[in-house]
Every structure is written in C-alpha cells, then in structure tokens.
Amino acid sequence: MSSAYRKPHTCWQHRASQSGGMTYSKPARTTTRQIPSVLISGLLVVIAAIAAALGYQSLASSSSTAASPIDVLSSEHRGLPGEHRGPLGEADGAVPDGVTVFDDGIPGVANLDPALLGAVRQAATHAADDGVEFLVDSGWRSPEYQERLLLEAISKYGSEGEAARWVAAPNTSAHVSGDAVDIGSSDATAWLSEHGAEYGLCRIYSNEPWHYELRSEAIGHGCPPMYANPTHDPRMQQWR
Ligand SMILES: [Zn+2]
Numbered sequence: 001m002s003s004a005y006r007k008p009h010t011c012w013q014h015r016a017s018q019s020g021g022m023t024y025s026k027p028a029r030t031t032t033r034q035i036p037s038v039l040i041s042g043l044l045v046v047i048a049a050i051a052a053a054l055g056y057q058s059l060a061s062s063s064s065t066a067a068s069p070i071d072v073l074s075s076e077h078r079g080l081p082g083e084h085r086g087p088l089g090e091a092d093g094a095v096p097d098g099v100t101v102f103d104d105g106i107p108g109v110a111n112l113d114p115a116l117l118g119a120v121r122q123a124a125t126h127a128a129d130d131g132v133e134f135l136v137d138s139g140w141r142s143p144e145y146q147e148r149l150l151l152e153a154i155s156k157y158g159s160e161g162e163a164a165r166w167v168a169a170p171n172t173s174a175h176v177s178g179d180a181v182d183i184g185s186s187d188a189t190a191w192l193s194e195h196g197a198e199y200g201l202c203r204i205y206s207n208e209p210w211h212y213e214l215r216s217e218a219i220g221h222g223c224p225p226m227y228a229n230p231t232h233d234p235r236m237q238q239w240r
Contacts, residue, residue: 093141111140135184
C-alpha cells in the first residue's frame, strides 16, 4: 500500500463517530430469582425467538447493503483494461502529503477543471503574501477511486444513507468531474473562508470546511448559502 493511498483524505473522514451498533442489555439476574421457573423458561423461549428474528433481519439487511455496490465495483473492474488492477494510486487521484495547488505533476491537481485550478492558484498566490500555503488533500479522482472511497464510507458508517452525508457516488461527485478541491491546512481554509468569494471559490457544505468549488457568480456578490451536507445537494439525486 503506497504512502499516497494511506492518506485517503475525503469529505467524510474527519468525523469520528460511528453509526450506532446494536446493543442488547442482558436481563437483570437479580430480578429473576423471585420469578417461578416455569415463567422463566417461557420467557427464555420468547427471548430466543426474538433473538433469532433479530439475527435474521440483521443478516439480511447487512448482506443486501453490502452486496450491491461490491457487485457494481467488481463488474466495472472486469470491464477495464489491465492498468486498473491493483491498488489505486496517484494516477487515480490519490494525493501524496505536501502537494500544493501548483504541483502539475500530480493528476489529482492537474486534472482539475482549468477554471477552478486557475482561481485556486490565484488565491494561493495572494495567500502566500500572508504566509499561507495551499496544500491539496484531494482534487480530481477517477470513478474507480471514488467508488473505493464510497465503499469504505459505507463500511465505516454502516449504511449507504449515512455514508452519503460524507462521500458522493462516482456519477455525482464533483471530485470525479474535476470541479472540487479539498484544501489541506487549516490556515488555508481559514484564509479561503474570508477571501475565497473574491476569487469565486465557495464552500458548498457546512460539514466540509475543506471542500471548495468554483462559483464565478460569487465574485462581487458573495457565495450562495451552504448545504448542511451533501444529502441536501440537488446534484446528489440518487440518495433521495
Ligand atoms: Zn471534497
């Protein structure tokens, strides 16, 4: 696993909380001592039946959510030429540590939309006068890389719906189209939060202070209101 891929900075990684796993409390032993054994055995039968039903439902739901995207991924990979075998790297949009918005040799930077890249570089040039450097956590991503990130998010958050709050599907991601950049350092995102609109650079999601896209109409007018998270974005139609 390359150092590049060890750092899968995405729009969803900064959140530590997990979606709740199932927890079941055991029956309190102290109360059962006063209950006749006939009632206890009857109760155990009921509990066993409930547990069996819950176990079946849990198995069924987890297999249904896990199977479909994996099937999609593997079928896509079967149809691809050999260069996409093996781990995904810089050619798919993984960005090594320390890359700036000026690093043309990194596909994650070089494949960004030229207008977005021009605006980010202009802003970065002016920010440098304030001693601020624009590092890139993530920029353009191949559909295969986005699919991998989505699968990791589904695994992490437990459902497609919860994962959608943090990472988009390949067919809707602004990263795959080259229209979004995740800026790395906090001083840079603070600088952009204050000055980005002057360059048409806008935050889109309240929960992603690092994610910027080009909104040229923001120049002179300010950025449009942010969505709380990507599930509120009309572009992410497949989750609605
Ligand atoms: Zn992003």
